Amino acid sequence: MSTIVSEYTYRGRRYVSLGIPTPGEPQTLHHVADGALRAAFLTDAGPEAVTALIAAAETLTVTAGDPELQPLPPLLPTAAGGQALVSGFLGTHKAKSEAIVGYNDQPPVPKWFFKGLGSWLRMPGQPLVVPAEPVVIIEEAEMALVYVNDDQGVPHYAGYTFGNDLCDIGLHRIDPGYTSSGKLCDTAFSPHLFLGEPPRAATGRVTVERAGQPAWEGKFDCGADALWFRVEDLVDRAFSFPALRRPGLVNYLLTGADLSSFHDGFHLTDGDHIVIDIASHGVVLSNPLQFGGTTSSL
Structure with a gap:
């Protein structure tokens, strides 16, 4: 490894x-x-x-x-003036291939979204705060790529880690125009940066604990082979936007998730504890879910 x-x-x-x-x-x-x-x-x-x-x-x-x-979070700037951006892609997995379509006879293009600033990332153990009255909250176990821009804005790949792209999929289901609002939930991240190429497979299990007991479990694969798009295509799409090529910027790129508890008919609720065990890489993200209130600080 x-x-x-x-x-x-x-x-x-x-x-x-x-x-x-x-x-x-x-x-x-x-x-x-x-x-x-x-x-x-x-x-x-x-x-x-x-x-x-x-x-x-x-x-x-x-x-x-x-x-x-x-x-x-890996490489997070903490000094004054440091900049970091969290973003990602929708509908990237083969498990969601029916939603990956092109337009006007053109091939599908990865759907990029803004997630937040680097300082918004939460570490294992910290509460994940969402709006007080969400529609349907969903956990998403994902691989994240970390890039550092040089003084000319050229992105340099540093490595990969893992995150939980918590979001309100209910807003997206009401109207895709609400997707950007639904993404404004805390994101759990691992502090461990793997200095290598993105893995072909990254497998494990999600467990949702309620009142101290397992309430739902499911497996996932967030590695490159589970994606419908090539990792290179996702990266090229992200850095086609000049805003992501600002000098000195650290970029955290979430590469998407396959199916989750929501797709199995389970609904997360206030106070649930989400445990994402990326067993293939020895990484565990364990965070309580909190509806409403003020997000924690690093």
């Missing part, structure tokens, strides 16, 4: 760790200033520069469960 890097804040400083932490075990952190890791991906050496940066960094070890250790 690819090299995995994760970023954290600890006692006012920014750190990187390698691999996915083992529960209950101490964790080694490498002090890397905000922006240094992003800059490494802009060099010709790419992942090798990242490895060298981490190897040369000051280290410390923290005990498991230290409350001062807080994960960050």
Whole structure:
């Protein structure tokens, strides 16, 4: 499997760790200033520069469960002036191929949507806040691609991670014109960035817990082979928009989901706990669902 890097804040400083932490075990952190890791991906050496940066960094070890250790979305700028954008694509999976159509004898074009700013991303354990009276909330387990733009606005691929593109599909079903509003729900993200090409398969299970008990379970595949579109076509479509090529911008591109609890006739409700276990990659997103209120902060 690819090299995995994760970023954290600890006692006012920014750190990187390698691999996915083992529960209950101490964790080694490498002090890397905000922006240094992003800059490494802009060099010709790419992942090798990242490895060298981490190897040369000051280290410390923290005990498991230290409350001062807080994960960050991969490469998220936290300094003043940093910019990051979350966006994605609708109807990309083969499981939804009946909805993928072209117009005027032209081939289908990926349907891009705006999801939010990078600072809006939620980490595992944080509540996912949606409007107080949604129509139908849906969880969506997805692979996300991470890109960093250089000073000329040229995007550089950094790696991939996973997210839960929570949204109100009910608004979309009423009228596709409401889709942009339905996407304005919190998005769960993994802090773990995989430094490799997008995987052909990324499989696991979603469990919805209600009152402490499993209420629904289902499997998913959000890897490249499950997509109707090629990953390259999604990326080309996203960066055809000059707004996504702003210098210094970090882009998180959600590549779409296959079927979910809603398609099985199950409806999420306030207080449910959503657990997305991407077993193929050792990543777990576990978040409570909250209808209404103010979203948490990183």
